[in-house]
Amino acid sequence: MLFHSTRGGDNNRTFEEVLMQGLASDGGLFMPNEWPQVDLDHLRTLKTFSDIANYIVPKFTKSSFSDEEVTELLNSTWHNFSEENLVKIQNLDESNAILELFHGPTAAFKDFGLQLAAAFFNMSLNRQNKTAIVFGATSGDTGSAAIDACKRFDSIKSFILLPEGNMSDVQRRQMTTVDSPNVYTLLIDGTFDDCQTIVKKAFSERPFLKNDQFLLAVNSINWVRIIGQICYYFYASLKISEFKEPLNFSVPTGNFGNVFACYSAHKMGMPLNKILVAVNDNNILHRFFSNNDYSKQKVSETVSPSMDISIASNFERLVYDFYTNRNAKSCMKFYSDFPEIPIKIEDSMWSKSKDLFLSYCVDDFSTVNAMKDSYTDFNYLMDPHTAVASKAVEQLKDKLEGKTVILSTAHPAKFPDVIHNAGLKIKDTPDSLSVIFDKKEKIYNFPASKDAIFEFITSHNK
Ligand SMILES: *Cc1c(COP(=O)(O)O)cnc(C)c1O
Numbered sequence: 001m002l003f004h005s006t007r008g009g010d011n012n013r014t015f016e017e018v019l020m021q022g023l024a025s026d027g028g029l030f031m032p033n034e035w036p037q038v039d040l041d042h043l044r045t046l047k048t049f050s051d052i053a054n055y056i057v058p059k060f061t062k063s064s065f066s067d068e069e070v071t072e073l074l075n076s077t078w079h080n081f082s083e084e085n086l087v088k089i090q091n092l093d094e095s096n097a098i099l100e101l102f103h104g105p106t107a108a109f110k111d112f113g114l115q116l117a118a119a120f121f122n123m124s125l126n127r128q129n130k131t132a133i134v135f136g137a138t139s140g141d142t143g144s145a146a147i148d149a150c151k152r153f154d155s156i157k158s159f160i161l162l163p164e165g166n167m168s169d170v171q172r173r174q175m176t177t178v179d180s181p182n183v184y185t186l187l188i189d190g191t192f193d194d195c196q197t198i199v200k201k202a203f204s205e206r207p208f209l210k211n212d213q214f215l216l217a218v219n220s221i222n223w224v225r226i227i228g229q230i231c232y233y234f235y236a237s238l239k240i241s242e243f244k245e246p247l248n249f250s251v252p253t254g255n256f257g258n259v260f261a262c263y264s265a266h267k268m269g270m271p272l273n274k275i276l277v278a279v280n281d282n283n284i285l286h287r288f289f290s291n292n293d294y295s296k297q298k299v300s301e302t303v304s305p306s307m308d309i310s311i312a313s314n315f316e317r318l319v320y321d322f323y324t325n326r327n328a329k330s331c332m333k334f335y336s337d338f339p340e341i342p343i344k345i346e347d348s349m350w351s352k353s354k355d356l357f358l359s360y361c362v363d364d365f366s367t368v369n370a371m372k373d374s375y376t377d378f379n380y381l382m383d384p385h386t387a388v389a390s391k392a393v394e395q396l397k398d399k400l401e402g403k404t405v406i407l408s409t410a411h412p413a414k415f416p417d418v419i420h421n422a423g424l425k426i427k428d429t430p431d432s433l434s435v436i437f438d439k440k441e442k443i444y445n446f447p448a449s450k451d452a453i454f455e456f457i458t459s460h461n462k
Helices: 015-021 040-044 049-056 067-075 110-128 139-152 169-176 192-207 223-240 258-268 284-291 315-323 328-336 364-378 382-400 414-423 431-437 450-459
Strands: 003-005 030-031 088-091 095-099 129-138 155-164 181-188 213-217 245-254 272-279 358-361 404-408 443-449
Touching: 003 015, 003 155, 015 110, 015 223, 030 223, 030 315, 030 450, 040 049, 049 067, 049 223, 067 110, 088 223, 095 223, 110 129, 110 139, 110 155, 110 258, 129 404, 139 155, 139 169, 139 181, 139 213, 155 192, 169 414, 169 431, 181 192, 181 450, 192 450, 213 414, 223 245, 223 258, 245 258, 245 382, 258 272, 258 315, 272 284, 284 358, 315 328, 358 382, 364 382, 364 414, 382 404, 443 450
Parallel strands: 095 404, 129 155, 129 213, 155 181, 181 443, 245 272, 245 404, 272 358
Antiparallel strands: 003 030, 088 095
C-alpha cells in the first residue's frame, strides 16, 4: 500500500518515504491510498496491546518493511511504560470510562506516536547507513516525547526549540534535564509561532545538514504517529465492548492528530458511534463543527497548554477524506487561500459532520470545575486536558448513545500548579516526573533569529 498527498502533487510514496519526508512536497499531508481493513473476528481472538499493534502496524508498512522486520521492531518499540498493556482503562460509572494514555516515560499520550516514529527512523537510517537531525518546536508535550524516544539512538541528534511561554515547569524540565550527548534543548526568546517559522526555514534551506543526512520532522503531521495512535483505539474497543457495540470517544484535541487516529480506526472497520471533539478556548475546531467556520484566530493561553493552537494541522486530512471524498483538487483549493480566506465547506457536505462528530469548547473556569467534580464524585484526579474531554461529555450527554470513552492524554502531575490552584492534591507522581526536580537543567538561550541557531546546530553536528 502506497501513500499520496491531500493536495494531489506528491503520489505513490512508500511508507519509508513518507516516514522520512514528513510533509508532502506540495505542502499537503500524506494519506494511505486506501484504508486497510481489519477482521473483527480475528481481532477478538487477540489479547494484549502488543497483539493489536502487531496486527495493525504492518497494514501500513508493507511497502518498505517485511512483517518480520516490523514484528521485531515492535518488540522493543514502546518502552518504559508502567502498565503492561501500556494503557489503563478506568470505569467511572456504567456509561463512562477513562482511557489512560499517560503511562509512558513522558507521562503524556505522545509517547505512543513518537516512540514508534523513532524506532522506524532508526531502522531506516541503519539500513541506509545514514544519520539524521531531528529539529522541531514544542509548546508542550511533543518535545519531551520526541527527545525521550530518540535519545537512545546514536544515529539521531535532536535539537528542540522551546518558546518562552505557557508550558509547565515539569514539561520544561522533562526536556532540559535529559543528560544525553545527542540532545539539545534551546530556549527561544519568542513565541511558539516564532519557533515554527525558524523550523520551517530549516526545512526549506537545510543549512546545517551534512551530505547524506536526513532532517526529520516530529510534528504531528507525520503519518507514523497516527499509526501508533490507531492501535489504542482498537485495544480500548476490544477491551470495553469486543466490538459488539459502537462506542463514543471524547478526545481533547489541538492539532487534530488524536481525533484523526480515531477516525482512521473507524475507516479501518472499528465500530464507532460519535467522536467528541473537545477543545479549550482555542476553538477553531468547535467553530467549524458547530458553525462551518474554520478561521484562524490568535492563540490564547489556557490551563491546557498542549492544545493551545491557532490551526489544527491534521484537520486537512479530514477535509480531504471526509468532506471532499478524496478530491485533491478541492482540498488544494481550500488550503491554497487559507488562512487568509477561512475554510467553509459546501453546506450539503458539511452537514455530514453530525453523523460522526460532536464538538464542545471548554473554557478554563469549566475545565477546573470539571477537575473538581470528578475528584469529588469519583475520587478521580484528571489533568486539565482530560478535564476538557470530560466536560464535553457532560455537556453533550443527551446526544450520546451507549458507552463513552474519555481519553486521558496526560498525567495530572505534569500540571501541579493547575491542580494546586484548584485545591486538589496529586496522590502519586510517577518516578519519571519526580526525579527531574533533582537534576540540573541544561539549556541554551537564543534570540528568535535563525542564524545563531543554525550556527549552533552546525557546530554541534560534527
Ligand atoms: C498534544 C496533546 C493534546 C492534543 O493532541 P492533538 O493530537 O494535537 O489533538 C492533548 N493533550 C495533551 C496532554 C497533549 O500533549
